Structures are given as C-alpha cells and as structure tokens.
Amino acid sequence: MRPQAPDAELRGILARIDQTRLQATVQKLTTFGTRHTLSSQTDPNRGIGAARDWILGQMQDIAATSQGRMTVQAQSFVQPVSSRIPTPTVITNLIATLTGAASPNRVYVVSGHYDSRVSDVMNFTSDAPGADDDASGVAAVLEMARVMATHQPKATIVFAAVAGEEQGLYGAAHMAAQFKAAGTDVQGMFTNDIVGSSRADDGTRDPHALRLFSEGVPTSETPQQTAVRQAVGSEADSPSRQLARFVTDVANSADMTVHVIYRRDRYLRGGDHIPFLQQGFPACRFTEPHENFAHQHQDTRVENGVQFGDLIEFVEFDYVRRVARVNAAAMWSLANGPGTPKNALLLDAQLGNTTTLTWDASAEADLAGYEVVWREATEPDWTHGVPAGNVTSFTVNLAKDNVFFGVRAIDKAGRRSPVAFPTPSP
DSSP states (O other), rough: OOOOOOHHHHHHHHHOOHHHHHHHHHHHHHTTTTOOOSSSSSSSSOOOOOOHHHHHHHHHHTTHHHHEEEEEEEEEEEEBBBBSSSOOEEEEEEEEOOSSSSSEEEEEEOOOOOEEEEOSTTTSSSSSIIIIIIIHHOOOOOOOHHHHTTSSOOOEEHHHHHHHHHHSSEEEEEEEEHHHHOOOOOEEEEEEOOOOOOOTTTTOTTTTTEEEOOOOTTOOOHHHHHHHHHHOOOOOHHHHHHHHHHHHGGGGGOEEEEEEEEEOOOOOOOOOOHHHHHHTTTEEEEEEEOTTTTTTTOSSSETTTEEEOOGGGGGGGHHHHHHHHHHHHOOOOOOOOHOOSOOOOOOSSSOOOEEEEEOOOOOTTTTTEEEEEEEEESSSSOOEEEESSOOSEEESSTTTEEEEEEEEEEEEEEOOOOOBBBEOOO
16 A cells, blocks of 8 residues: 555645745734734724735635636624624635536535634734734645646635634534535545644744544444444544545655544644534544644733744744645645545445445546455554455455455546445445
8 A cells, every 4th residue: 555646736736835925924914913703894904804805805816817717705604692702793704616627516625714812712802913823724725725726626625714713613613514504515624723833832843743633433423323333443434534544645745744643633622623523524633743832822922031922933934835735735636536435335244254345336437446445453544455446346355353444436547535434234
C-alpha cells in the first residue's frame, strides 16, 4: 500500500500557494480591531461587519477569475438568544462554491472561522486581533480558493469563512443544516482552526507537524448502530476516520507530517466540524501541533515584558503555507478522484474462512474499478489491498474474524476514493 502521488495539476496547485498572500490576509483581518460576533456590523472599519464585507469582496474577486465556475454567497440568518447571544443577532457565512464538471452533486467543504474574541467571550468591544484563531484558517481557505478557481475539479469544492464559532459554532451549524435540508452529498469536510503557529508555551517548535482530529463512533449514529459497531469492533472505522486516513495517503507532497488524533476534538473545546458530524457528514479538524495558551483568547497587553493577545507577531507564515498545502492536496485529491463507495456490506450470514463484500455501483464515467483493502485489527491504517475489478461484489480468501476490510473506488488515472467500511449485512 503506497501513498497516492500527486499528478501534475496538483503539483502546480501546491506550488502556487503563496506565503506572501497568506500573510497579507492575516494582517488585514487583524486591522478590524475586533471581529467578535456581537461587534458592529455597520462600521466600515471596525468590527465583524467590516471583516465580513472585506472577505466577501476577496471571494468575489477570486470568483471573477474562474470563468463562471465559482459562485459566491453571503449566507445570513438570525441567531436567537442563547447563553452567548444576548439578543437576536445576524450571523453571516461567506461561501465560495467551485462547481464540479463531472460530479457536481458530490461536495467537499473546507472552512475557517472569521470571528474572534478575548478572554471574556462576551466582551465585544476590546481589541481581539484573532491572528492565529482564526485568521490563519481563513487565510488558508481564501488562498486555496484563489489557486483552485482557475482549475476545473470533477466534484464540487466549497470554500467557507464562517462566523459565530466562538459563541457556539452557530455559523457552521447553519451551513451544515442547510446542506442536510437540501440533501447535499457532502462526502468530506475539514475545518482549519488555529493553524498559524508551531510553537508551544515553552517556545519549542514543531514546524512540520499538523494535528488532524477525527472521531470514532459517529456523533449521528443511533444507539442500535453503535451497538453493531461495538459488536464488530469498528469504533476506529467511522467515515471521518477514513477521511483522515485519506489525508495521510495524499498529503505526502506537502512537506508536513499529519498526526491523526483519534478524538473528536481537544478537551473542553470543539470546532466547526462538529455541526457537520451532527448532521451525519464525515468531518475532521486541522489544528497546529501545540497550542500556545499564553496568547490564545488573551487580551492584548504586556505583562513583565511578555506580550499577550492573539497577535500577528506569533504567526509563522511558512507554517501556514504548509497547512494550506496539506488542505489543498486533500481537497483536490478528493474532488478529482472517485466518490466513496456507498452501501458497502460484509456478508456475515454464514460461517466460513472467506469474506465477501458488496457495494453499490458508481455512476462516474471514468471509474476503472474497485479495490478491497484490509489490515490487522491492531493496525492504524490499511496495509493490504487487491484489485476487485469493476464489480459490485468480491470475495477474499481471508476470514472476516481476523482482519478489518474496506473497499475503495479507483478511477482510470489511478486516483483513489476514501475507503468505505462495510457494515454487517442485515
């Protein structure tokens, strides 16, 4: 099982991701004073409204280069009163959609949140530059959109800058609910939240490491589905885990080691991938290897010669560039490869030392066939595979009791889909 090598088009995309542009975006976002969700939406220079309008303008300029392939939407809604929303508040997501040419109904989403905060989550007047959390993620999203706008993916890619994250993941929750209500086939979502620095609290750096949080038992599963998962031992084989494994397979050209964390998110906190998980979509969170808690969510001040606050001085733009390259490798590989096989089943009605898998046929024109993969129960990733051909059923001369199986699609260029983990046949 070898990593999937990037093709010439992907190599060109990765080469065009520009560190200077990433820095300029973060710098601009820190100039709005605060981007708190409850801050002014009408002041042209300060507050979340000014940041919203600037990001929207950037997306519109990018879309103008796409020959009509990319459209831009300001997705606004009124969030009712909640624990961190004292009055009904308009929240706006900025969404740039690059429509796929061959499979436009298959969708992949990448996001960052543009709201910011200080230590007091209800303080919407103090300066909150939000350079790392999360201007860095928004910069990566905008730069990917800029580079990919002049290309034509097979499936659809959505680039989103969402608000309301610090008050309760409201922007992402609305976007995910809209996708669900529309019946959108979201086959993968990544949020980039706090991706600007490799430095820990003690100053040590890990500049070529990136964490990818990925849940096991799906948030959206019913108790009955979870009971089946536990019975067959597949707690580490959720769709989100397969999405994370796919990233490690295709991101080898981005000069970064992706450390998959088998957890939904960090202790005590959560990111914008969680509302997508709640809607049943595969989703993961990218974040830096060590969070510097001396600066994150802190008021802008100096104490004993030490600066506090989420300031641009603490962002490493060569690091942000590598993060953007990991994301771009994953998003482009997903959108240009085949979709994940649907309704994969493992036939378990009879005892035996062979294993039969079935799945639905793909309708994609450039499909070459499928590959059945497996691994030992103690292995974290797929280690073996065998071509199955362009079929919807395949039998392997291995006992289903001893290893974990999966199936993935392969197109005529050799690009792979994420693995579909089969459920026991009903």
